[in-house]
Amino acid sequence: MAVLAEFAPYFLAMMALAVASAFFSCAEAALFSLQPDDRRALAKGNAAQRTAIELLAKPERLLTAVLFWNLMINIVYFALASVVGIQLERADRGAEALATALLALLLLIICSEMVPKTLGVQRPQVLSAVLSLPLSGAVRATDAVMPALTAANALAQRLLLPGFRREPYLELQDLEKAITLSSGDRHLADRERSALQNIVSLSELQAEELMRPRRQYDCYVPPIHLADLGGDLTRSGYVLVAEEGSEEVVAAIPLKLLPTVPRSHLEHYAQPVIYMPWCATGAAVLEELNRQRREVAAIVNEYGETVGIVTLEDLLATIFEDQSSRSARLLATASIAPAGDDAWEVTGMTSLRRLQRHFAVELEETHSATVAGVLHEKLQRIPEPGDELSWSGFEFHVLDAVEDGTLRVRLTRSLSEGLYD
Template sequence: MAVLGEFAPFLIAMLVLAACSAFFSCSEAALFSLQNDDRRKLAASGGPGRLATELLTKPDRLLTAILFWNLIINIMYFALASVIGIQLERQSRVAEAAGVAFAALITLIVCSEMLPKTFGVQQAVPLSKLLGVPLAAAVRVLDPVMPLFGGINRTLVRLAFPTFERESYLEINDLERAITLSTEDEQLASQERSALENIVLLSSLTAEELMRPRRLYQSYAPPVHLEQLGGKLTPSGYLMVTEPDSEEIAAAVPLKHLPNVPKRHLEDFARDVIYVPWCADIASILEQLQEKHREVAAVVNENGETIGIVTLEDILETIFLDDTSRSARLMATSSIHPLGPKVWQVTGITSLRRLGRYFDITPPASKSMTVAGVLQESLQGIPEAGDEVQWGPFAFRVLTAEGNTPLTAELRRLDGRGAPS
């Protein structure tokens, strides 16, 4: 008790510094434990929440500021504790000096590190809103000297690792080798390798190849009521809502994600879509969907007309399903399946890329992306049942093509002389 009264100003100052250290420790744990969904909610909440998410856009700057202020505060804290200890030792009160040093250390560890960080992780979202404004002020105070800290960091890295060089980009073969070495399960390694190949394929796969064509998804002008669906879930799981005065898609209702589907005014639950050109690659579409937190992309042609949609689920199936195809997704049938010896049936929406992979060949150059496009290009018109077309190493005979019936064709492989192989 004598120590408390004798060194009250010093102890009060130490408590204030311990509280400041706890603030920065809690801020670090809370902000850096936020998940993507948490960040989206904070950004949408406005004010302090948006300010907290803005700090996380430059994590190096934020972490540098937190560590700097924590270091300065802790130095001042232990400096005051040392002053108290030195004065007690001069008075030959060694035991009290040791007790003060031990208490100061335990207080800082427990009250300024362990408890604040634990509380920060458990209550990350509400605390981020409260801590955003003062933390942003503390970070901005250091902005003038941030370039200096960055230069020191780069200099130390060069001195400590003078031979350090940036690694080249990983190739698909490097990833396959890593998978093979990391697992003894050959089937699992094969699945992971297939997923990696499909991921790489996204950069060359176009929206036109993957999209659900206009006639294969349902769209309605507002107001939209449940009775219009006939009690059935749409094939894509989304209900397309058009502009009031046109057939262009404006938004999508995620029917399968709604806990309760209302009977009237489904458009009130619609989410905006993004618009992409027909030639956009799927990798960039996926990136846009993630950045804008959307689930559906409307594919438009050169005239700005909607010709199809690409959903997030379509892209994920392309990555993780080894034998996925648009025919399987949209028509519940295989895109290519044998009818007999050296005879196959193909759907019109089968992509030429899939055709080439199935038969392990490189298809002839074409402006079209699908079998239906090749048939129209070769016939110079709309295919009809019975039409026959020879295209590269294939001979097609149209089986069905009437009205809303999906186009299907019989396919035969030809040898080098143009005869069936």
């Protein structure tokens, strides 16, 4: 207590500096912990909330200013602690000097770093709004020295982390060659090449070729309780939330999150879906999901009606599985399976692109993207068992047509097209 009274001005100044350091630490943790949903909500809020979003518009400037002020505060803080310690040492009070140094260090670590950063991470939206206005003033105060700080940062990056020049353009063959040369395992190289080709194919595949049709997933209308699932996993891997009185998907809950949320009112923990047109490419869907940090895209037709969904897992399966297909994912069956001599069994949702690639033939021009679409287009009605059709060098024979829209079709080569030698 005698030390506190003797050096009270120093300790009061150190307390003020510790509070200032805690302010910057908390603000940094809160702002950089904001999720996309939080940022969208703050962008529509009051002046303080909008200021937080404006600060995040230039993250490097914000982080540089926060680190600059924290560094200055810590230097002054430890300078004052050193002055107190030196004076105690000169008075032969070594034990008190050591205790003062340790307490000063613990105070800064716990009260200015650990506690404020923990609070910032736990309550980012609230604290970002509360701290944004004074933080904005502190950031603007560093504008005078910001060019020097930026130059020092750039110099350090060039010396310690030299960058590489961006390649202006790479052909698929260049990437394949790089994979082959860099991998000593031939099987691994083949897998990597397959994944690379699948990534490129996403820029050609349309959303309607990748999506799960409406009849292949279940929707639930709020309020949704865990008991509503009946103890079974959903077919899509998500609990899909629909608007009341409709089947339009508006949000989704990954099944992997169910153990961490309450058993009732699951809709409160759902994540909004994004909306993409049926003609969008798979690459565009993946890019938008990544940009908005979402996992499910609702695919809509030209009338704005939801016709299916594409999940992040579907896109990843398309990339990394050698023979990925919707039939395998949704129906647990191969999209094209041998069914005897010169005959195959295909599903209605088998894409024409897959059919063309499998048989290495050119198909006729059509507005449809799947086998079922061709049958609808040519028959001008819903296919029924026993229906037969000749198209593009193939004979189609409908084996089964289930009420949920699932089709099984027997496919043979047409002799009249001269496909046999």
